[in-house]
Amino acid sequence: MLPARPSSVLPPRSSRLPPSYSSRPPADSDEPEAYEEDEDNPSLPARAVRTLSRMTSTVGELGRLVGTTLGLPTRPDDDGQQSAVREPGAPAGIDHLPGRFEPPEPGEIRLRVIDICPNQVQTHWFEDVRDLLDAPKPEWVKVRWIDVYGLHTYVVSQLQNAFGFHTLAAEDVLHVPQRPRVDAYPDHLFVVARMFFQRNDQLISEQISMFIKQGLLISFQEDLEDVWNPIRARLQSDGSKVRQGDASYLAYALLDAMVDHCFPILERYGEMLDHLEDSVLASSTSNMLQEVHAIKRELTILRKSLWPMRDVIAELQRQEHVLVSDYTRTYLRDVYQHCVQIIDIIETFRELAASLTDLSLSMASNRMNEIMKVLTMMSSVFIPITFLAGVYGMNFDYLPELHWQYSYATFWILCVIVAVGLFWWFRRKGWWGTGGQ
Numbered sequence: 017m018l019p020a021r022p023s024s025v026l027p028p029r030s031s032r033l034p035p036s037y038s039s040r041p042p043a044d045s046d047e048p049e050a051y052e053e054d055e056d057n058p059s060l061p062a063r064a065v066r067t068l069s070r071m072t073s074t075v076g077e078l079g080r081l082v083g084t085t086l087g088l089p090t091r092p093d094d095d096g097q098q099s100a101v102r103e104p105g106a107p108a109g110i111d112h113l114p115g116r117f118e119p120p121e122p123g124e125i126r127l128r129v130i131d132i133c134p135n136q137v138q139t140h141w142f143e144d145v146r147d148l149l150d151a152p153k154p155e156w157v158k159v160r161w162i163d164v165y166g167l168h169t170y171v172v173s174q175l176q177n178a179f180g181f182h183t184l185a186a187e188d189v190l191h192v193p194q195r196p197r198v199d200a201y202p203d204h205l206f207v208v209a210r211m212f213f214q215r216n217d218q219l220i221s222e223q224i225s226m227f228i229k230q231g232l233l234i235s236f237q238e239d240l241e242d243v244w245n246p247i248r249a250r251l252q253s254d255g256s257k258v259r260q261g262d263a264s265y266l267a268y269a270l271l272d273a274m275v276d277h278c279f280p281i282l283e284r285y286g287e288m289l290d291h292l293e294d295s296v297l298a299s300s301t302s303n304m305l306q307e308v309h310a311i312k313r314e315l316t317i318l319r320k321s322l323w324p325m326r327d328v329i330a331e332l333q334r335q336e337h338v339l340v341s342d343y344t345r346t347y348l349r350d351v352y353q354h355c356v357q358i359i360d361i362i363e364t365f366r367e368l369a370a371s372l373t374d375l376s377l378s379m380a381s382n383r384m385n386e387i388m389k390v391l392t393m394m395s396s397v398f399i400p401i402t403f404l405a406g407v408y409g410m411n412f413d414y415l416p417e418l419h420w421q422y423s424y425a426t427f428w429i430l431c432v433i434v435a436v437g438l439f440w441w442f443r444r445k446g447w448w449g450t451g452g453q
Contacts, residue, residue, distance in 0.1 A: 109183030110176065110190065115169040119144070125166040126240070130251065132266070133158040134259050137251045145174045159263050162234045163244075167192070175234060181227055182206070189225040189236050196324040198331050204229045205339050207267065209328060210321040211274045212281060213243050219281070219314055221321070224274065226267055228339050233263045235270065243277040244270055264344040271329065272351045278318065278358050282365065285311060289368050296376045304376055312369040319362045326355035393448055397438050401431045 106112065127142040133156050142148040153160065164171060167190055176186040185206035188194050199206040205228040213220050225236040247269050250256045258269050292308060332340055333348040340348075408415065408427065417423040442448040 108187065110169065110173055110186045111183060113169050113173075113187075113190070116173045117170065119146075119170050120166075120168045125164065125168050125171050127171075128163040128165070130161040130163070130248070131157040131159075132161065132251060132259055137259065145171045149174065149178050158231060159261075159266055160232050161266060162232070164234065164236045165240050167236060167238060172236070179227070179229060179232065179234070180204075185227070192223040192238065193221075194223060194225075196321065196328050198328050198335070200335060200337055205332075205337060207271075207328060207332070209271060209274060209325055211237075211243060212278055212318060212321070213241070214281060214284065215241065219317070221317065224270075226270070228263050228267050230339065231263055233266050243273050247273055261343065262341055264340045265347070268332075268344050268347050268351065272347070272354070275322075275325065275329075275351055275354050275358065278322065281318070282358065282361050285315060285365055286361075289365060289372065293368075293372055293375070296372060296379060305373060308369050308372045308376070312366055312373075315362050315366050315369065319359065319366070322355060322359055322362070326352065326359065329355055389447070393442055396442075397435050400434045400438075404431060404434075 110116065122143060125143070125145070127145060127148055129140045129142065129148060131138045131140075131154060136156070138154075140151075142151075148162070162175075164175075169190060172186050172189050175181070176183065181204060182199075182201050185199060185201070188206070188208065193210070194208045196209050198208075205226075207226040207228065209224045209226070211220075211222045211224050220239075220241070222238045222242075227234040247258065247266075250258050250269075258266055261268075288311060289308075292304065292311075296304060329348055329352045333345050333352060404427065408418075408423075412418075417426070420426075439448070
């Protein structure tokens with residue numbers, strides 16, 4: 017089994033989409049019903065509790081990603097896992113890290129090796145990195161792709177010693193999350209990127225580290241799940257360009273899949289925002305603003321990661337490095353345009369979320385104004401009646417009409433005439449209902 021803390025997971029979304037568009041877990045899931053009462057606070061529906069929890073967790077995730085974007089160090093997680101840079105004053109690199117000579121437990125790390133040439137592709141799985149390094153490489157292999165699932169100091173150290181990667185780059189593989197970037201060394205390139213996908217209505221954020229050498233690509237993932245299955249399927253097709261290309265073209269294909277997978281995620285957010293807009297115009301609920309703000313924060317997380325991703329693609333495209341062929345640079349231009357398009361969509365959705373917040377507040381204010389207007393007009397109807405009742409309720413002996421036989425009936429007739437007259441006047445002016453000028 018892989019480590020339990022592989023990637024950054026945002027809490028479940030309390031979606032307001034219709035059932036046909038919803039990506040909720042199946043019916044046999046353990047998730048509670050939308051309006052089931054929370055056990056700790058029966059006065060709050062579970063949906064509102066989950067929404068608030070999602071907001072607070074998203075704020076923490078946003079702060080963590082903003083900190084890594086700016087290059088700020090972070091502290092160990094609650095479970096004791098070290099998820100950030102070294103302690104202040106510690107030596108750089110991985111030579112000082114504990115566990116360099118302690119192999120991982122069986123099943124903790126898995127390695128998939130794909131040997132590629134224009135005529136054939138072979139895939140092998142390894143549980144031990146030493147078995148991989150000791151296995152002979154076939155002579156027909158043009159490009160070898162080593163995909164490592166899970167992060168472990170021993171595995172990274174062994175691969176670094178075998179292929180001569182720089183110790184600073186190897187350190188950044190282990191200390192996640194890092195800001196997306198590309199570092200050029202004399203005989204290899206080190207690329208850091210972020211992968212986003214959704215699992216059971218959760219947004220998953222994972223760091224991907226790649227080393228590019230002549231005829232070799234090594235990728236490190238935090239979890240088994242990724243978005244590269246279409247690339248692996250293309251490798252099995254005869255005549256595939258991925259088979260024909262070099263290691264830089266394979267790296268381009270992986271980056272392109274990571275960037276393009278943001279489009280269905282944004283499509284999901286677009287559907288949610290459209291439905292929330294209809295809900296705001298129809299009737300506002302108590303947790304509408306919380307959902308809008310939660311979506312806006314998740315869009316901010318995507319934006320904070322895709323901005324440096326765009327710079328990574330641009331640098332790979334501009335950099336005159338022997339490992340990046342001119343053929344690959346032509347295709348990297350397309351990935352760069354996709355990054356720009358995704359950032360534009362995110363900005364549009366963020367503006368829409370902000371406008372939904374303003375619209376929700378405006379609708380609530382308008383409804384409050386309507387209620388106050390009705391109450392004010394009702395008070396205006398009873399003000400003259402209250403005045404008449406106050407006048408004839410005084411205890412003076414010589415009050416006119418006090419002992420008249422028809423005074424009581426006349427009082428009620430006068431009150432009804434005043435109320436009906438004011439009501440007719442409000443209707444005529446258009447202050448009540450839809451009539452008037």
